[in-house]
Amino acid sequence: DTEVTQTPKHLVMGMTNKKSLKCEQHMGHRAMYWYKQKAKKPPELMFVYSYEKLSINESVPSRFSPECPNSSLLNLHLHALQPEDSALYLCASSQVSGSEAFFGQGTRLTVV
């Protein structure tokens, strides 16, 4: 199994809502990532978890809250988002941090 599975595929939320994005991998990888991608732009790193510990937070606003419940799961909790947070959110995993990463299909988030 070489897949990274993200749910949901699409999400529309209001600025006062709380929602969560989920990511799962069963490749035994010990590093997991969240990236944000705006239209026609490259992915931008948000968070890195290594061995279930947060190792990188790229100055992301606190309305984004990551969580790594175990080595296979990664969540991104969303609260009080702004319309400019609308983007494709990509999860990835790699055997160890900084090695080749496998990406999920992403969650297309729209904040209204």
Next chain:
Amino acid sequence: AQSVTQLDSHVSVSEGTPVLLRCNYSSSYSPSLFWYVQHPNKGLQLLLKYTSAATLVKGINGFEAEFKKSETSFHLTKPSAHMSDAAEYFCVVSNQAGTALIFGKGTTLSVSS
């Protein structure tokens, strides 16, 4: 700081002709370099990687790239373009700590019949 520069934002080729997508890197150490492809509204797929073994790296779908330290380049090539190659291509470098991947701005490849 480590970075990659993709020299062309858009490349157009005809089907059956060669593809060249250019990438230069800036790094004070020997980096790990990757090429990823992203088809419209899809996730990212790894095409190939360089991790200080052979300098000529072969990837999937007929793509290959050559690591040239003297030129700090890692250009992606394919001998014959196919319509299905039309996509966004990203040159990617590992950061200095080796803890994350940093993306170039991307090159859009268009293939005409």
